[in-house]
Structures are given as structure tokens and as C-alpha cells.
Amino acid sequence: MPTTTLSGHEVHVDDEGFMTEYDEWTEELGAELATQIGIEMTEAHWALIRFLREDYLVKGETATTRRVQAAGGVPVKEQFALFPKKPAKKMAYIAGLPKPAGCV
């Protein structure tokens, strides 16, 4: 498993760069991950990232856009506006979680 250095911290990532250790993530690292993919974080972005982090602890897997809408209360349209084009993957990346495994 490769490691990489983010904001001076060494963290474990997969081959694509998604963080693999839940507990290595901090909001500071999340902000750095967001910067790397050109996302400017606002409170609305953070609210989603926090939901994804909490939901992962409950469900043991990363929420899909469908679940973020159904359980997190943020409409899919807004998710696309906040994290353009590939919201599920971008949210997971910033949240330090694996890509969602579900189809929908």
C-alpha cells in the first residue's frame, strides 16, 4: 500500500490516491485533498463531507449520491453543484473514504 505526504503528514492511500485509513484523516487533510482537485470548500461542502464520514462509521461503506440525498438530506442536484461532474467520487476522496461500492 503506497503512502503519500499531505500537508506534511504521511498517509496511506490506494493506487489512485484515495486515503485508506479512516483515522488518518483530519479536516486539515480534507481541505488539502479538496485543493488538489480544485474544489473550494464552503460550509455546505463541509456539511456533506462530515455526513459522509459519520455515515461511513454507521454503514461501513461510503454513501452514494442517492444515500446522501435520502439519508443526508442534500438533493442530488446540489451535490452536483458542489462537487461538479463526479460528486460521489470527489466527496469520497475529500472525506478520506473509499469510492462508493453501491450501484445507485
Add this chain to the structure above:
Amino acid sequence: MSDTKPAPIVPNFDDDETDRKLVFICSKGNLDMAYPGLVLANAALGEGIQVDIFFTFWGFDMITKKRMNKLKFSPVGNTAMHLPWGDVRVPQWAAVIPGMQPLATKMMKKSIDDLGIPPIDEFLDQITASGGKLWACKMSADMQGLTEADLRDDVEGIINASDFMGLSEGAQTLFI
């Protein structure tokens, strides 16, 4: 063993590169055959791919307001229909027993719901919210005596076969 890379590894989201375009032709009105197109269309949108869905023939039921939540599943003619226990197929003589279709429909709807997958109308809501566009087939509308008033409000329009050629130009097209 770990190897530290000097520069951060950043996923390639290919945001600016994809001009990929998918067109789905949804031609079936059975509950089980409504989902493949919707699942794939939704996944494509989540990958930043442009999606248009063209509803034709029986697929029209998916966008017809009074029908879209009443799609059915029947084991008739489907030899791959299994009972929920063991590895037993439903024999075709049993598939036609009265009550079998509602039962099979109910069971399938439950399985779909258990997976957190939305019913047809909500699924289409999600697809349009993600930027997908819905189109209705002119010939199907004429055959069934339906107008735009009978269809979901977010259907872009009723278009003919020639219009479809323009719509699908340069796209990968999937017939379902």
C-alpha cells in the same frame, strides 16, 4: 512494505477530457426491464457523462404519469425466475397461476427497496436532477393516444425517429 512518493498521488478525475455521450433507448415496460437503463444512466451521470434517455413502445409506461408507479413483473416466459429459498426455479406452469404476478411484483419491489434503490419516478427525478434528459417517442405517443400532458413534466419533448438521429449523433447508444 511501503513506498513513499514525494508528490501526492491525486486521482485523475478527467473533468475536462470527457466528451463521452450515452443515449439509452428504453423500450420495455416490465418492472425488471425498467431498471437496467436507469441504473446505467444514473451511473453514467455520476461519471460526468452526458446522458439522454429515449422512451419508446412499452418503455413509455416509465414516463407516463398514471402508469409509472404501476409497472409489473411477471415470471411468465422467464425461466430464470428463482424462488427466494434454495436454488429452485419457478416452473412455467406455476408462473401463470392467478396471484403469481402481483406476488412476484411485490417481492421484486421489496428487493429493490431493500437495496436503497428508488422506485421508477424517484429514480427519474434523480436522473434529471443529475442533468440527464428524457425524451418521448412520437410514434409511441400516437399509438397510445398520449400527449405531453400525460407524461412527466420534465420530459423534454416528444420527438420522431429523425430527431433521434440528431440526438444520438456521436453518442454510444444502448437499446434496452
